[in-house]
């Protein structure tokens with residue numbers, strides 16, 4: 001097996017390759033290093049089978065789409081990932097095989113809902129869930145300190161103690177650790193109860209990454225910031241979120257809300273289906289096509305997408321454009337479809 005970290009900086013990208021079959025997976029590639037990845041793949045004579053992110057990143061632009069366009073490899077992401085343009089959705093117990101190497105997927109939410117870890121050959125890539133001497137922050141949208149504790153303690157810490165740990169980031173120059181060492185020495189976890197961990201994570205008071213506004217929304221939507229003037233974090237935070245149950249209730253009212261689905265056409269007609277009567281306006285066309293919604297300026301509007309991330313952007317944009325009653329379907333069509341009473345409203 002070939003295994004190497006390719007960036008030599010705080011953001012880590014890992015290459016997992018099979019020497020016999022000459023196939024590979026690239027994990028967490030960043031857009032500024034694409035030439036380097038292609039060179040390393042070429043040097044080893046590896047065919048890239050999969051490219052994937054351990055979660056939606058907030059601090060760097062992902063290179064998944066670019067690597068896929070250049071090599072023809074498949075894009076794999078967590079089943080709860082907000083992005084379009086995904087070939088393989090992954091969840092607990094899924095496996096990716098490259099030649100002789102089997103990579104087991106462990107869903108490890110907490111830092112984000114779409115966080116996953118990769119376990120293979122005595123190693124685990126932990127994304128921003130378990131880090132060396134730390135854990136991934138849980139204060140971004142969708143973060144959950146309790147889920148982070150459960151992912152680490154109930155899943156990652158059940159791996160053999162000698163499992164080598166490779167996180168997606170390290171800010172202190174570390175390159176690897178082990179499950180046993182982190183269990184015994186990680187200052188956020190060793191000797192801490194779940195409640196103590198939640199209090200600790202809730203009071204970290206960390207500043208937001210400097211590029212979070214431009215990076216996270218670009219990564220989540222795959223629309224470049226040349227296409228969209230993205231809302232600020234404070235504008236996003238003001239968007240009122242409605243649950244599937246609330247939306248279902250609103251839809252039975254005398255004046256039901258106008259539902260705007262901002263996914264791409266292939267998703268609207270894809271496996272998650274769409275809500276009956278939803279108006280489809282892809283997010284990247286909203287800056288122009290919002291004029292089609294002029295009649296609904298004072299109507300109740302609910303924005304919808306795959307996981308509720310792109311539609312939060314859309315809801316903030318519409319609010320800034322003078323639409324007065326815009327809300328967002330929390331969790332998007334994934335949550336809507338899981339909420340079984342609403343299934344009758346889905347057009348497959």
Ligand SMILES: [Fe+2]
Pocket residue numbers: 055056057058111128136
């Ligand atoms: Fe992260």
